[in-house]
Amino acid sequence: MSKVKISNMECPIPLDDYKYVMMAHGSGGRMMGRLIDEMFLAVFTDVQPQDSAILNVPQGKIAMTTDSFVVRPLFFPGGDIGSLAVNGTVNDLAMCGARPQYLSVSFILEEGLAMETLWRVIQSMHKAADVANVTIVTGDTKVVERGHGDGLYINTTGIGVLEHGHNITPEQVKAGDMVILSGDIGRHGIAVMAEREGLSLRCNIESDCAPLFAPVQALLDAGLVPHALRDATRGGVATVLNEIATAAGLQINVSESTIHVEEGVRGVCEILGFDPLHIANEGCFIAFVAAEDHVLALDILRKHNKKASLIGTVSEGKPGRVTIETSIGGVRILDMPAGELLPRIC
Amino acid sequence: MSKVKISNMECPIPLDDYKYVMMAHGSGGRMMGRLIDEMFLAVFTDVQPQDSAILNVPQGKIAMTTDSFVVRPLFFPGGDIGSLAVNGTVNDLAMCGARPQYLSVSFILEEGLAMETLWRVIQSMHKAADVANVTIVTGDTKVVERGHGDGLYINTTGIGVLEHGHNITPEQVKAGDMVILSGDIGRHGIAVMAEREGLSLRCNIESDCAPLFAPVQALLDAGLVPHALRDATRGGVATVLNEIATAAGLQINVSESTIHVEEGVRGVCEILGFDPLHIANEGCFIAFVAAEDHVLALDILRKHNKKASLIGTVSEGKPGRVTIETSIGGVRILDMPAGELLPRIC
Numbered sequence: 001m002s003k004v005k006i007s008n009m010e011c012p013i014p015l016d017d018y019k020y021v022m023m024a025h026g027s028g029g030r031m032m033g034r035l036i037d038e039m040f041l042a043v044f045t046d047v048q049p050q051d052s053a054i055l056n057v058p059q060g061k062i063a064m065t066t067d068s069f070v071v072r073p074l075f076f077p078g079g080d081i082g083s084l085a086v087n088g089t090v091n092d093l094a095m096c097g098a099r100p101q102y103l104s105v106s107f108i109l110e111e112g113l114a115m116e117t118l119w120r121v122i123q124s125m126h127k128a129a130d131v132a133n134v135t136i137v138t139g140d141t142k143v144v145e146r147g148h149g150d151g152l153y154i155n156t157t158g159i160g161v162l163e164h165g166h167n168i169t170p171e172q173v174k175a176g177d178m179v180i181l182s183g184d185i186g187r188h189g190i191a192v193m194a195e196r197e198g199l200s201l202r203c204n205i206e207s208d209c210a211p212l213f214a215p216v217q218a219l220l221d222a223g224l225v226p227h228a229l230r231d232a233t234r235g236g237v238a239t240v241l242n243e244i245a246t247a248a249g250l251q252i253n254v255s256e257s258t259i260h261v262e263e264g265v266r267g268v269c270e271i272l273g274f275d276p277l278h279i280a281n282e283g284c285f286i287a288f289v290a291a292e293d294h295v296l297a298l299d300i301l302r303k304h305n306k307k308a309s310l311i312g313t314v315s316e317g318k319p320g321r322v323t324i325e326t327s328i329g330g331v332r333i334l335d336m337p338a339g340e341l342l343p344r345i346c
Numbered sequence: 347m348s349k350v351k352i353s354n355m356e357c358p359i360p361l362d363d364y365k366y367v368m369m370a371h372g373s374g375g376r377m378m379g380r381l382i383d384e385m386f387l388a389v390f391t392d393v394q395p396q397d398s399a400i401l402n403v404p405q406g407k408i409a410m411t412t413d414s415f416v417v418r419p420l421f422f423p424g425g426d427i428g429s430l431a432v433n434g435t436v437n438d439l440a441m442c443g444a445r446p447q448y449l450s451v452s453f454i455l456e457e458g459l460a461m462e463t464l465w466r467v468i469q470s471m472h473k474a475a476d477v478a479n480v481t482i483v484t485g486d487t488k489v490v491e492r493g494h495g496d497g498l499y500i501n502t503t504g505i506g507v508l509e510h511g512h513n514i515t516p517e518q519v520k521a522g523d524m525v526i527l528s529g530d531i532g533r534h535g536i537a538v539m540a541e542r543e544g545l546s547l548r549c550n551i552e553s554d555c556a557p558l559f560a561p562v563q564a565l566l567d568a569g570l571v572p573h574a575l576r577d578a579t580r581g582g583v584a585t586v587l588n589e590i591a592t593a594a595g596l597q598i599n600v601s602e603s604t605i606h607v608e609e610g611v612r613g614v615c616e617i618l619g620f621d622p623l624h625i626a627n628e629g630c631f632i633a634f635v636a637a638e639d640h641v642l643a644l645d646i647l648r649k650h651n652k653k654a655s656l657i658g659t660v661s662e663g664k665p666g667r668v669t670i671e672t673s674i675g676g677v678r679i680l681d682m683p684a685g686e687l688l689p690r691i692c
Contacts (some may be wrong), residue, residue: 144588
């Protein structure tokens with residue numbers, strides 16, 4: 001029985017036995033038991049074998065968040081569905097100021113998926129969880145017939161611990177707040193889209209997929225409490241700004257020239273008629289901070305990402321409105337995308 | 347704009363507008379916002395609008411479990427994918443003795459799914475959560491292209507609170523323990539299969555889909571600590587017994603005549619060559635209790651389900667072996683199903 005070497009660890013189910021996922025791998029019998037024991041538990045060593053994981057939590061408040069990932073293709077420059085599934089959920093916890101701690105992982109596998117592909121994804125998740133300092137504690141596997149999935153879908157649900165008493169939500173945003181963007185934008189959506197459509201981009205755009213709790217913790221450690229934090233995923237920066245302006249009942253005004261967009265991303269957007277502010281990111285966020293805190297906040301965030309920048313301010317204005325001062329000096333309404341832009345980027 | 351009446355509450359997105367789920371309902375823009383606000387949040391009123399829910403937990407231990415549901419068809423006698431998704435996760439928590447408290451819900455919708463179908467499922471989840479006394483606190487929605495899903499898949503992840511210090515796991519099972527089955531078996535798997543294959547069964551077999559914390563709590567309230575509990579879902583009673591015999595390193599001996607199987611279920615199994623012990627259930631469980639506790643335990647469980655019965659005992663014997671005394675008096679090995687039996691029953 002030959003074993004194919006994958007990445008730095010051998011695939012533990014001999015690929016000559018089961019090169020592809022079969023329906024029986026999801027039916028609760030011996031084949032499923034073997035898939036779980038020899039593949040999942042070999043990598044996710046902190047998963048507790050019974051149906052529920054028993055976890056220690058401090059008294060007080062925890063944060064819970066869930067996300068299913070259906071990104072297509074499964075692998076793209078800068079990441080894959082596995083690293084995305086870990087970082088996406090970790091970041092949703094981080095955005096309310098919670099320390100990401102535990103993750104559950106649930107797979108919906110399509111019959112015929114190459115075991116080797118599953119193995120690569122599992123290893124990627126393990127690595128991402130390690131970097132983000134979260135523990136994968138429980139899981140589930142289902143198999144659907146060929147033609148009823150797209151290789152694999154992953155759900156991750158996360159639990160984080162709130163180690164402070166602050167309420168970091170859009171409703172806390174106040175007129176006079178400063179708006180800071182933690183990095184450059186548009187890379188994730190364009191990287192996935194380019195890989196999917198087979199565009200050969202000379203500029204090698206990579207997804208920004210990364211965990212974001214470290215910069216949030218740095219802000220909190222400095223005694224600085226952001227009023228709101230939000231990662232700019234589906235719908236991009238424009239959507240986040242609109243949602244927060246609506247929730248806070250305030251107006252947000254940003255300046256286009258302060259928003260970093262990589263040359264390559266800008267080029268692709270210009271050719272295809274996309275607005276980079278509508279493109280999804282997976283490794284940058286927007287922080288709303290009190291005016292007196294913004295210099296320190298920017299200073300801290302720049303230690304984590306040199307491209308962090310002050311992009312705007314909050315005013316009474318018209319509740320729910322977002323305006324943008326364009327690079328040529330005009331001011332326009334910045335709306336969220338109305339319909340379909342780039343589907344399945346997460 | 348006419349509104350179609352569904353169940354007891356009108357579908358809040360006028361069906362003339364969007365009769366079917368479109369890709370844009372998953373893209374993070376205005377259409378997705380409307381789907382979430384007007385459908386999901388209209389029913390799941392305890393969902394917190396930000397990406398993570400903030401939850402109160404007592405100091406100590408919590409249980410976490412996750413399950414994705416891909417049952418086909420979406421509606422079947424006795425339940426649907428929505429009630430199943432709630433009860434399946436609630437029961438995984440109950441089986442470690444944790445009080446089910448919070449649920450996350452994540453949908454993977456297939457483009458073209460009828461909004462009316464989604465609305466029925468959402469309402470069913472709401473009702474099931476109400477009966478099981480759990481709160482749906484956070485959610486997520488993704489949309490995949492037509493031909494890459496099967497209507498809808500649902501992930502639920504649950505958090506339960508351990509209000510006692512007992513360790514209820516297969517490793518606690520001891521030689522001499524009694525094995526109690528909480529109800530009759532085989533109805534869920536056969537009901538789903540019959541609906542899917544269009545078998546017209548005169549006997550109207552209904553899924554046993556139901557929440558199981560109440561009987562577990564009754565045992566604990568009586569001061570009775572089961573050594574292990576396990577709901578007999580995928581792979582049926584046979585799989586649970588084999589897994590526990592292996593985990594405990596003991597032999598389990600059961601008697602076929604003590605296991606309740608409805609006439610209709612038995613008939614379908616005989617015709618199709620299935621063993622009812624391999625068929626999935628969604629509303630019954632197996633309890634391993636100390637010999638001195640079994641009379642009281644059975645008494646309590648019968649108050650919840652008259653068909654609860656003592657089905658066997660645990661012995662040193664051969665570790666991992668399960669034997670069954672057949673109704674005609676012989677004894678055979680009871681194995682778990684090797685491969686595919688009835689796929690997609692949960």
